Amino acid sequence: MRIAYVCTDPGIPIFGTKGASIHVQEMLRAFLALGADVTLISPRIEGEPPKDLAGIAQCHLTPVAKGDPETRARASLALNAEVEALLGKSAADLVYERHALYAHAGMEAARALGVPGILEVNAPLIEEQARHRTLVLPDAAERSARRSMAAARTICAVSPAVAEHCRTLGAQSVEVVPNAISPARFPLRPSADGPFTLGFVGSLKPWHDVGTAIEALAILRKGPVPDARMLIVGDGPERACLANQAQRLGVDRAVEFVGAVPHAAIPAFLERMHVGVAPYAASANFYFSPLKLYEYMAAGIAVVASRVGHLPDVVSDGVTGVLVPPGDAPALAAALADLAASPEDRIALGAAARADVMAHRTWDGVAAHVLRLAGLSDRVAA
Known part of the structure; x- marks a missing residue:
């Protein structure tokens, strides 16, 4: 079973120490533990990965450089074309994406390939950006969110409040899947x-x-x-x-x-x-x-x-x-x-x-649940 893991959020260093980074790493480990071949697609794959993640295939997207908010937003939007091209040539059985501002290509590419796309949503990103940082291109951000949620087979929201937020953006199939531990x-x-x-x-x-x-x-x-x-x-x-x-x-x-x-x-x-x-x-x-x-x-x-x-x-x-x-x-x-x-x-x-x-509440349990939602439980390695 081949899984493409997409995270285009420029604020998440994949092998970093912040909570979002740990969430990504633990899901990667859990997919590996289920016998999957995992390809990581991100603009921030930097530093040395933990030893147990060193063998994951990596696709480096163009880094989003620091700068003014609008330049970064447009660079994030441009990543959609890179993701679409990469996934269009892939043989993934599942596209699993951590929802990011301005991102929509992962779920749309999964739909075009005819494979399940599972979208993990951890926060109401548009509102969070507006409240705590600087939100630019708000219409583009909302369009991308709606496109991504419309294309996903299922959305995994980390809390009931996030699930309700997804529904306000038109999401139909939403599951509450909280965080976990190893x-x-x-x-x-x-x-x-x-x-x-x-x-x-x-x-x-x-x-x-x-x-x-x-x-x-x-x-x-x-x-x-x-x-x-x-x-x-x-x-x-x-x-x-x-x-x-x-x-x-x-x-x-x-x-x-x-x-x-x-x-x-x-x-x-x-x-x-x-x-x-x-x-x-x-x-x-x-x-x-x-x-x-x-x-x-x-x-x-x-x-x-x-x-x-x-x-x-x-x-x-x-x-x-x-x-x-x-x-x-x-x-x-x-x-x-x-x-x-x-x-x-x-x-x-x-x-x-x-x-x-x-x-x-284990990460292995979360990954197994994701595969059930994707209709891929039978693909788990014995």
């Missing part, structure tokens, strides 16, 4: 020792409400858990602001900013955490499927997450984790204090969370 990357480890440590793993972006977690840490240290610490693994534009906040609240010596690390190093940092936090601000349009949440659970550490979007479908409150109101530092601090005071409850929550994701 069990082999998270062997069972002993519980962390030392001072009570809450941890955050992820990019330091505005929508990751890490500031609320730092505020909760300050509450803990002034009251029930005076030696509490926080470990922040990741980097991003909010780092300086968060460091200033920690200093202002008098907890800067209790907060360790690790920076970005290779994904393979994440489990070692999770071992140092007693609780993993996934804080988010209140939002009527929350659409994320946080990779960090599944990885905390896989590591067997207790999870405290905001009760927002579909996160209550991921974390069963009081069973596989604890849910708190979004943006509420006192509530987060209270939940953390309870877990600090009760190691038995904390360990039980972590064990239940680990059992849940190991049974139901």
Whole structure:
């Protein structure tokens, strides 16, 4: 079985460390594990791939150079012709594409070839670009999105909110397929020792409400858990602001900013955490499927997450984790204090969370589901 994996998003370095990069890598691994021959098509295949991905065939599209937003948008649109030409000469049995702004050729080429096209959608990209960056050529962006979704056999949306967004763009066949974990990357480890440590793993972006977690840490240290610490693994534009906040609240010596690390190093940092936090601000349009949440659970550490979007479908409150109101530092601090005071409850929550994701939320399971959606289950290698 031959799979063409298309990712034309110039913001995703395929072999990088950001969450989107890890998502791509894990899907590539999962397809390989099912016996597929995979060809990767992208403008950002740079650096050394992990050893287990070194054998994947690579088709390098023209890189989208840094510059003004309109120049980059037009360069992204131009990639459609390259993708169409490459796929037109391929013998792919399946085209699997990570949805990108201005992209439509992958799904249309699959339809022209008469093979299934599966479109993975991770966010409402047009709205996200307009809110957090600079959206140019909005009509072209919407046309491409509608074309891609109309041509896809099935769309895999990472959350119910993303699925609903796809339907507003005319998508007919949409499945909710959340993020997942690779069990082999998270062997069972002993519980962390030392001072009570809450941890955050992820990019330091505005929508990751890490500031609320730092505020909760300050509450803990002034009251029930005076030696509490926080470990922040990741980097991003909010780092300086968060460091200033920690200093202002008098907890800067209790907060360790690790920076970005290779994904393979994440489990070692999770071992140092007693609780993993996934804080988010209140939002009527929350659409994320946080990779960090599944990885905390896989590591067997207790999870405290905001009760927002579909996160209550991921974390069963009081069973596989604890849910708190979004943006509420006192509530987060209270939940953390309870877990600090009760190691038995904390360990039980972590064990239940680990059992849940190991049974139901693996990348191999996601890839197998994709093949079922594509009508290719019978092509899986024995």
